[in-house]
Amino acid sequence: MEKYLSLFTQYNIPAAFWVNIQLTFWAAIGALVVGTILALMRISPVRSFAVFGTSYVNIIRNTPLTIILLFGVLALYNQLGFTLSDDFNQNFFNLAVMGLAIYHAAFVCEAIRSGVNTVPVGQAEAARAIGLSFLPAAREVILPQAFRGAVVPLGNVLIALIKNSTVAAVSSVAIEASSIMKTMLEFESNLIIPIFATFAMGFVIIVIPVGLLTTWLSKKLAVAR
């Protein structure tokens, strides 16, 4: 027990989780923006936009996240010299955020599309009838209702994103939780099970409030029909 407690003074575990939360925060914003644009493209009457949106979702959704993140570091940075920051470590962080956002945007897009499906056709028809073209109709009528109907699936994507942020280890973000866990296992492998349990617990502590919040929000924001 003493040995286990000394792990907390030797390694800064909360700081490692904080890195994951930061990765999640920025990637979630990126994914929400890109995902909303993609959803708009997929429901738009312009065929080429719809085809692009569908292709993006199908290609990215079917590519393992590890490969997307490795591509960012091994191909873009190591081979092509592409950087997102002049600071050595910040660059890896930004590349990881980019990869996470690109990947989760596909899932956000589909979550929003499922939200759009909860909006009755009559709403869209009414919007067109009062003279709104596609974008204003989407902005003023469809999307606000769609987001309210998509709170639960969006929450699911966010929860997946929190846990997927540990994959940033492969894009050389070596200060996040799973990397610290790897270091701890290397030096304290006789405590393998307690260390593992600690990190599993950490994610439970982060994820459960998100789950509760989305459930509460989905009830509060539900469109009464």
Added chain:
Amino acid sequence: MRKTRIAAVAAMAAVAALTLSACGGGGGAASDKIKIGIKFDQPGVGFKDGDTYKGFDVDVAKYVANELGFPADKIEFISTPSANRETALQNKQVDMIFASYSITDKRKESVAFAGPYLIAGQDLLVPVDSTIAGPEDLTGKTLCSVTGSTSAQKVKDLIPGVKLQEQSGYAECLGGMSGGTIDAVTTDDIILAGLAAQPANAGKFKVVGKPFSEEKYGVGLNKESTKCADINKAIEKMITSGDWEKAIKANTEGTGYVPNPALNPPKMDPCA
């Protein structure tokens, strides 16, 4: 409809049962075999190539097993990645471990060691035309190592000015070095030499040859094991017969690697 559903559930249960039993397998029956833990993914040290096993650790393991009365066909090699080594020994999933396993006081608390059979040291692998001649030239340079490894931690403590890129494996590090964004890769010299000796990398990289740490590679044993003295004898025999040096040369050919001559060939530690 209902019947097919029941059949499907039964099929899934059967698959699950098979998978689970496959995990537990390997116990029982094969008691006339010796189970040796090695790395499967370190070329030149411990590497699984199709059905065969190659590398310096494997060569030493085979020699020692033979001396203990287990010829090659009585050896079962089992993969023991770094984090699993203590557990595998404590649970007796393996009898011995030859897996670039450094003898440390902390590890001695949970397992026993025979050997050492090699004293490796942390070193640098650089492109052949590089001007880096030792750790003192690294300030401002980009160095690569594996996430969570002892080598990565040591570099952080030793050379704070270096830019350390941590990758998931050494192959990724070498890729970056070919691409030009990484100036050097660091870990134990024998592992670096093994990587550089791969056909795909031949002639591209060199080991600097200035080790800045001492890693005593030992044979990991369960604390109750009585084999320590016999293993030490076998290793000494391998060294005096010249087979030890042959094994080093064969696995690091063309890289100019020489184990730190001040410490190698190693002297056996007394058995606990």
